[in-house]
Amino acid sequence: MSDSAPPPGEQSRSRKRVKNYGTGRAALLDAAVRVVAKGGLRGLTYRAVAQEAGVTHGLVVHHFGSRDALIEEAVSHAIHTSLGSSSLDVGTGDPADFSASLVDMVESDPELQAFQYELLLEARRRPELLPGLRSLYEEYFEATRRELDRMLPGTVDRGTYRLVFAALEGLVLHQLVFGEREVTEEALTRLRELLADLARR
Template sequence: MTDPVKPAPARRPRKRVTNYGTGRTALLDAAVRVVARGGLRKLTYRAVAEEAGVTHGLVVHHFGSRDALIEEAVTHAIRSSLSTSTLGAGTGGPADFATGLAEMVEAGPELQAFQYELLLEARRRPELLAQLRGLYEEYFEASRRELDRILPGPVSPGMSRLVFAALEGLVLHQLVFGERATTDEALTELRGLLAGLAEERDGH
């Protein structure tokens, strides 16, 4: 009498890996998504490799150290953010100010979340401040240039900071609450205020 044949153990299904690409830019995009979901403390070789669908060793090969990975991810995010910024995209009229802001948030929520995570992390890691300050100085300058096209007379640093703070707050709220219609409504009100201010200055 022969022993009964034991059924082969069921194979565990392999985890499906989505390969976003193996180049440095693809890995940096993966790093941005990791940080956007879990904060900077979750940024590891292994997390980036899993997100990008590549081997752990490939990430090590490209960056060499976690500090280098963080530094390059920050630089990459800054460049990407500046290239997608809606400041300066208008025609110089109040009605076109910050055109496409809500669409920008919808198209790249991970990039926006990454920046807010960095702002919070910079309170614990002062070495991040220099790069973040550089990014925001470019934002402030872009805001000032656009306001200069809309408002007669010089635009003070306080005015450009105030307007940019309004835009940044709208981005954050849309990112968290997803209320696109509220963003659009608030932008309409802001454009109306700028139009009124432009008329008031023209009258003087």
């Protein structure tokens, strides 16, 4: 069922609520991310996404067909966007460049990070979310492994790249919750020094 147009007297109020995020698929996924970041996964409905994006309910249904498809695509969208903005896999092999944009990434789009943590916690209650989350998180792990392989001698084992990623994820969470940009920067500087020491060995 599509949304009906508002009565003439309601049109000006409706226009004020419309947000200029765009109406393409990516814009709807961005809206879904914001909805979950603000109210958790239970608040993710077609209508909530439509209201956040400033589009009709029917448009969201048309693009995704089911709530599960919307969730799955939103998770994939969030992780790929986050990977693209984190400089996690820049390819230089220089420890000084490792995760160079991490602090700015958290500040520029905190809702994107909050969305991912909301989904991780929700997966404890809804195990059906785990396979999709696990496969997408493998992309984070693999990006970390590739970058460490470029800077460290020998083969980087799973324990090492998972440890480094866990440090990054913890820093993102703490900056997201507590702010403290300078603490994140200090910790990243120390992490890069440790990686540089390992590279020299």
